[in-house]
Amino acid sequence: MSHGSFSAFKHALAQRLPYELWIGWRYTRAKRNNHFISFISLTSMIGIALGVMALIVVLSVMNGFQDELRQRILGVASHIEVRSFDAGLPDWQHVQQQIQSIPPKAFSSPVQGMAPYIMAQGMLTRDQAVQGVLIRGVLPVQESAVSELASQMKVGQLNALQAGKFNIVLGADLAQALGVRLGEKVVLMAPQGQVTPAGLVPRIKQFTVSGIFQVGMYEYDAGLALIHMDDAAKLYRMGDQVSGIRLKLADLFMADRVSRELMQALGPNYYITDWTQQHANFFKAIQMEKRVMFIILALIVAVAAFNIVSTLVMAVTDKRADIAILRTMGATPQAIRRMFVVQGAMIGVIGTVSGAVLGVLLALNIETVVPWIERTFNVQFLSKDVYYISDLPSKLMWSDVTAIVSLSIILSLVATLYPSGRAAKMNPAEALRYE
Template sequence: MKNATLSALGQSLAQRLPYEFWIGWRYTRAKRNNHFISFISLTSMVGIALGVMALIVVLSVMNGFQDELRKRILGVASHIEVRGFEPSLADWQHLQQQIQSIPPKAVASPIEGVAPYIMAQGMLTHDQAVQGVLIRGVLPAQESTVSELSTQMKLGQLNDLKAGQFNIVLGSDLAMALGVRVGEKVVLMAPQGQVTPAGLVPRIKQFTVSGIFQVGMYEYDAGLALIHMEDAAKLYRLGEQVSGLRLKLADLFMADRVSQSLVEALGPNFYITDWTQQHANFFKAIQLEKRVMFIILALIVAVAAFNIVSTLVMAVTDKRADIAILRTMGATPQSIRKMFVVQGAMIGIIGTVSGALLGVLLALNIETVVPWIEHTFNVQFLSKDVYYISDLPSKLMWSDVAAIVGLSILLSLVATLYPSARAASMNPAEALRYE
C-alpha cells in the first residue's frame, strides 16, 4: 500500500514537471563514460560549497565581533554624554533633573538612567610598578543605572566606594600590572600640581583597593580605575562641579536621534555626544572589513560557479548525439537550452545547499570549535594583549545566509547561459554526421 502511494505521488510529480527538467536531472546524476567531466562537475560543487561555507562563517564572525565590541564598549562607556563647553559642569543636579523630566514621547528612545561623572588622568604606583590610568569618579548607586560595571566585578563590589574612605576599584589587567590585591594600598598622583617653594609638586593621595572588575576588553581592564565622585572632586579640586552627565537609553541604536532631541530640549549651551560619534572608527572599520571580505570570498564562489561553464561545454560535446536525436524527435531549441540550464543549476544548488548547511553548522558552533583547536594544537588566535576581544564570537544572521545563497545560485545560473545557448544552436545533421 505504501509503495503504491509513493509510486502514485512520483507519477503525479512527473506529470507536473516538464520533460526538460527530468532529462537535465538525468544528465546531472548519470554515470558518464568521460570521467573528466564528472571530476570537473564534482570540483565545481565542492568549490561552491567551500566558498559559501567560508562566506557564512566569516560574515558570522564579523557580525559577532561587531556585536561583542559594541556590547563591551557600551557596558563601560555611555550611550550619550552631556558636557559643558567649559572643562567642568556646574549645577549638574538641576541639569540631571531637567533631563529626567523629559517625557519619553519627546525623544526617540526612553532615557533609562542619568549619572554624573568626573573624568581625569592620573598615575598609579605600587612598590616599583607605575601605570598611567584614566580615573573616573562615580556615584556607585547612580553608576549602576548607566553602565554594567556593577555586574562585571570580579572581586568586591562597586558599592564599596564610599565618600571620604578613598577606596579605588581597578581593572583586572591594571591590578595585575601593579601587582596589587584587594585590601592593599596604591598611590594616585594627579597631574594638576601644587605650587610650593620647591616648585610644582603633583597632588598625591593614597587609596585602598576595594574591588577589581573585568569587562573582557583590554582597553578598559588595563587602563581604567574608579573612585567615588566626592573623592575625585577633592583630589582634582573641582568643588561641586563634575565633568558631565552620562545617559543610558532603552534602545542604543536611537542614540543619534535622542542627541538631536536633547539639543532641542536643553539648548545650545551644552556639548552632547553619543556613542556613534565617540567610537565610530571601530564600527566603521568592522563594517568596511565585512564588505571587503564579502567581495573577496564571493570571488571564490564565482570561480567555482564558472567552472560550471567548462563542465557544461564538455557535456554538450559529449551529448551532441543525444541532442540531435531529441531535435529530430521534435524538441525545440528552447527545450534543449532548458535541459542544460537544469544540469548546471543542479550543480550550483547542490553545492550551495551543502555549503550553506556546513557554514550554518560551523557558525553556530564556532565558539566551541575554536577553543578546541587552540587547546589541541596549543595555539592562541587572539591575544588579549593585542586585540580588544580575545575570544572568537559568532552571530549568525539569516539575512546574510539568504544573500549568500541567492548570490551563489544566481552565479550558477549565469554560468549556464553560454553552454545552453551553444547546445540549443547545434545542427542535428552536423551532430549525427560523424556518429
C-alpha cells in the same frame, strides 16, 4: 513501494513537469560515459559548498566579534554623554531633571539610566611602579544604572567607594602592573599642580584599593581607575561641577537618533555625543574588514560556480546527438537552452544548499568546535596577550545567509548562459553528421 509502482510514479511526475526540466534533471544525475564531466560537476558542487560554508562561518564570527566588543566597550563606556562646551558642567542636577521631565515618547528609545561623572587624568604609584591612568569619579549607585562595572568586580564591591573614604577601584591589569591587592595603598598624583614657594607641586593623595574589576578589554583593565565623585571633585578642584552626564538607552542602536533629539530638547548650550561617534573608527574598521572578507570569500564561490561553464560545455559536446534528435522532434532552441540551464542550476543549488546547511551548523556550534580543535591539536586561535578577546564568538545573522545563498545561486545561473546558448545554436544536421 514496488519497482513497478515507483516507475509509474516517476512517469506520472514526468507528465506533470515541463519536459525541459525533466530532461535537465535526468542529465544532472545520469551516469555519463565521460567520467571527467562527472568529476568536474562534483568538484563544482564541493567548491560551491565549501565557499558558501566559509562565507557563512567567517561572517558569523565577524558579527560575533563585533557584537562582543561592542558589549564589552559599552559595559564601561556610555551610550550618550551630555557635556558643556566649557571645562565642566556646573548645573548637572538641573540637566538631569530636564532630561527626566522629557516625555519618553519624545525619544526613539527610552532612557534607562543617568549618572554624573568626573573624568580626569592621573598617575598612580606604589613603591617603584608608576602607571598613567584615566580617573573616573562616580556615584556608585547611579553608575550601576549606566555601566556593568558592578557585575564585573573580581574582588571587592563598587559600593565600597564612599565620599571622604578615598577608596579606589582598579582594573585587573592595572592592579597587576602596580603589584597591589585589595586593602593596599596607592598614591594618586593629579597633574593640576598647586603653586608653592618651592614651585609648582602636583596634588597628591593616598587611596586604599577597595575593589578590582575585569571587563575583558585591555584598554579599560589596564588604564581605568574609579573613585567617588566627591573625592574626585576635591582632588581636581571641580567644586560643584562635573565633567558630564552619562546616559544608558534601552536600544543602543538608537543612540545617534536620541542624541539629536536630546540636542533639540536641551538647546545649543550642551555638547552631546554618543558611542557611535566616540568609537566610530574602531567599528568602521571592523565593518570594512567584514566587507573585504565577504568579497574575498565570494571569489571562491565565483570560481567554483564558473566551473559549471566547463562542465556544461563538455556536456553539450557529449550530448550533441541527443540535442539533434530533440531538435528534429520539434524541440525549440529555447527549450534546449532551458535543459542545460536546469542542469547547471541543479549543480549550483545542490552545492549551495549543502554549504548553507554545513555553514549554519558550524556557525551555531563554533564555540564548541573551536575549543575541541584547540585541545586536540594543542593550538590557540586567539591569544589573550594579543587580541581583545580570547574566545572565538559567533553570531549567525539570517540576512547574511540569505545574501550568500542568493549570490551563489545567481552566479550559478550566470555560469549557465554561455553553454546553454551554445547548445541552443547547435545545428542538428551538423551534429548528426558525425554520429
